[in-house]
């Protein structure tokens with residue numbers, strides 16, 4: 443039995459690869475076009491196939507050659523404001539290409555699918571925390587592109603008899619505590635990445651997008667989940683499916699929110715560096731607050747997070763950013 447990890451050279455996918463290897467998994471194959479991922483993010487024992495998830499001949503050959511029984515599908519475009527500017531690009535990359543990949547998986551007899559979905563499918567929830575059975579109502583093309591993929595996977599699973607776990611990630615942050623991989627995309631837009639780069643002097647300042655939201659300090663609230671905890675959720679989801687477990691849709695978060703201003707204060711305190719913070723207008727496509735209803739994944743998969751600590755998450759992000767800048771200077 444072997445797992446095909448699409449997007450495995452990216453930020454979250456590379457952490458799942460490590461989680462599987464650390465747990466003694468034998469065969470892992472990564473399919474990645476390296477558009478935002480890096481071959482060096484993978485340990486040498488992992489087979490990397492460089493290509494596109496919509497290349498059906500390549501995907502078929504890879505699945506049959508390695509006797510793939512399970513697919514973990516991370517490959518996607520992921521930036522909310524970019525999706526507002528380029529919706530058709532996002533529907534192609536995230537929805538049309540996922541349709542193609544799932545079709546290939548069905549034709550080649552893949553039995554299990556784990557899909558990277560997002561809290562963005564909920565849109566602007568009126569109350570938080572958000573349970574999984576809340577009506578989905580995405581407010582940006584990124585969230586819609588992912589919700590359509592969820593529906594395709596659910597419908598195809600019913601029609602063709604594979605099982606799935608859809609994981610709706612909240613805000614993913616931090617890095618491998620052993621420093622083996624982290625968020626490496628240049629020009630990344632995620633808050634903790636931008637704040638740590640600013641603390642390290644790689645950016646002159648940080649913008650806070652919106653201070654007039656209906657939240658305690660006026661900035662947006664998010665539920666930041668540490669990336670190795672999230673990778674572990676994928677590992678237990680895979681075990682669940684391979685043991686005959688039922689298909690599930692699960693939130694991945696801790697059930698608690700931090701504001702943008704609070705996160706910036708933590709980055710200043712942990713780094714010991716002060717930096718300029720500019721209060722700016724709202725950014726397109728941002729919900730005011732999004733916090734996970736976080737019980738179901740614990741009950742159904744027995745997932746136990748080990749890194750629910752914002753100080754530690756920020757510390758890992760700072761350490762990774764520092765090692766990345768040294769790597770890039772070499």
Ligand SMILES: NC(=O)c1ccc[n+]([C@@H]2O[C@H](COP(=O)([O-])OP(=O)(O)OC[C@H]3O[C@@H](n4cnc5c(N)ncnc54)[C@H](O)[C@@H]3O)[C@@H](O)[C@H]2O)c1
Pocket residue numbers: 448449450451452453454455473474475476477478479480493494495496515516517518519520535539558559560561610611612613614615627
């Ligand atoms: N980072 C977050 O906060 C977050 C939150 C919710 C959901 N997600 C989802 O998690 C998944 C992984 O996100 P990430 O943060 O690791 O992003 P990332 O950009 O680091 O990883 C995506 C990987 O997919 C590869 N890829 C993209 N398009 C491809 C294609 N057509 N064929 C083959 N490979 C392709 C990229 O090269 C990259 O390695 C995405 O599906 C994203 O929507 C991320």
Ligand SMILES: O=c1ccn([C@@H]2O[C@H](COP(=O)(O)OP(=O)(O)O[C@H]3O[C@H](CO)[C@H](O)[C@H](O)[C@H]3O)[C@@H](O)[C@H]2O)c(=O)[nH]1
Pocket residue numbers: 520521522559560561562611612613614631632633634636648649650651652662663664702725728732
């Ligand atoms: O320089 C910055 C960067 C971000 N923010 C703010 O920080 C919050 C978090 O923004 P991120 O860009 O870090 O993350 P998003 O909440 O926009 O989106 C992330 O989490 C979502 C789920 O909540 C989706 O899954 C999506 O893929 C993922 O990028 C937002 O209020 C944003 O406006 C700033 O103020 N300044």
